[in-house]
Amino acid sequence: MISTHSTCRNGFQVSLVLSLLLLSVSCSSNEESKPASTKTEEPSQIAAVAPAEEIKPEKTTEITLILSDAKGFQDILEQQKGKVVLVDFWATWCVPCVKNFHHSVEWNKKFADQGLTVISVSMDESDEETQKAVLKFLESQHAQFINILATAANDQDPMETYGIDGGALPHYRIYDRAGKLANKFSFADPNKSFTQADIETALETTLKQKSE
Template sequence: MMVFKNSFIVLLLAVAGLFCSCGDGNNYTLTGSLPTRYDGCRVLLSPATYYFSPDKSTPVDSGIIKNGEFRFRGTVQEPAVFVLTIEDVRDNRIPGMSSVPVIIERGNIKVLYDTTGITLSGTPANDRYMATIGKGKQEIQRRSQILFRERDSVQQLAGNVSNEINNYYNEQSRIIFREIMVPAAEEFISEYAGTSTGDYFFFTCCSKDIYSDAFVERIYPTINPELREQYETFIRTRQEKQNYFSSSQKATEVGRPFREIVARTIEGKEVRLSEQVKKGGLVLLDFWGSWCVPCIQEMPLLKELHEKYGKKGLVIIGISLDKEREKWQSSLEKHKPIGIQISELKGWESASRNDYGVQAIPFTLLIDGSGKIIARNPHGPKLVEAVEEYFNRK
């Protein structure tokens, strides 16, 4: 009996040890080290999301940096990618600090923030990430700094900022990215194909059309079918928007009829463009935004035009591409732009912006009394000339 009893106790201890081992085996610790000047900043740990996914990410944990360190602890069933975000950073001299992907897996994960970049270590997946993608990012950062210093020196010698110079160095940056990041990403993703880690870095390291054809042919079928469907839907929708945007630019060229715009004033009153296009008058559409400095700088000129031609039939309609009502209202109160001021409060998703193919602001359009577009995006002296010519011709 004693032997049986002792054996039974040993068995219970073994089973208990097994359960404890399993529990401990799923634990992770994430420790971040960074300069003490970031003490007091809040750190968020959130599940990684995709730019093409409708899902929103909510932080699962947060903490405050103290003595140059923060720490998260928890359990994880299987490796998953999370994102570290540091809030309230006033002195950001660490490349990539705003959003750091970390593979959460069992073990002690370490994140070192340094001016040369960010280093992950301590667990197999994070070590492999650093040996491939992480190392690639640091090399791109190093070579880009050399490239930009060279560009600045060339611009100083040239005496101005040339588009040709900028275009050349932007192309060199793209070449560096392709040479370094693409093979590094393909190596890491191949090792983790068929996992959520591989899926995430496939879509976030490079765009699908930059990878080699052989790599995409081999890896893309291993990606979660739901993710593939979301991505393909996103690409189709984006292409449809681009096609419509291009067609809108052609449909609103000089000589074409205006397109209806329906939006509201800050007080909530609905305004229709068709109601403002009157025979013999001239409508000046001004697309702008509260954050747009050139837009604000053009407002005095619009006021001068209105003072001179308002009684002759010039109607100015300001169309704000703001999303936040408070910012739009604040800008209206501060700058007091002339004319009828309306907005859909949808930002760059505004129907009016897409219907007229507005690529950048400020953007202006002149519509005559018959509803025909007579000038597309004139500014400064050219805008004055177009308005004067119209009323002189009358």
């Protein structure tokens, strides 16, 4: 026979254990039920991208045509002292002139920093329509240097007043920094042929010379 007091004491102990277990579970559940603290992140700052600078086309020299007689041409040469000057005498009706004109344009760009000035002198007629044709050709070649259309008073022939040997084109002249004629390339004498390479070599030689 089991003692009643012993049974009650055992029952009390069991009840105490159960109560402690329930309390433990309840605390654990409360702890777990708390929402995890979250840190509000500040919105990321995006660096402002500066707008790209506007790309502007390079300014180009306006191509013009000057009507000038031989005296005016000499005045223009005088203004170029201190520089080496290449003069390209040409005409729109001269096939080799037109074919090789681009060399003068290239030399102007290549040797400008070394002190070269290029002058083109058209030996075409000076009527209005021909002037337009000459200017149109110069524009097509981007001839951004001094461009002259030869004229002469009193019905004189510009070929003579400008001293073009035998009236033969193309005709080139190179003046040194002192304004003196250093080289001349003319087709007047068929036995004295020349090439564009000969002209470039003469230019390089003259450019290396110092002013007197």
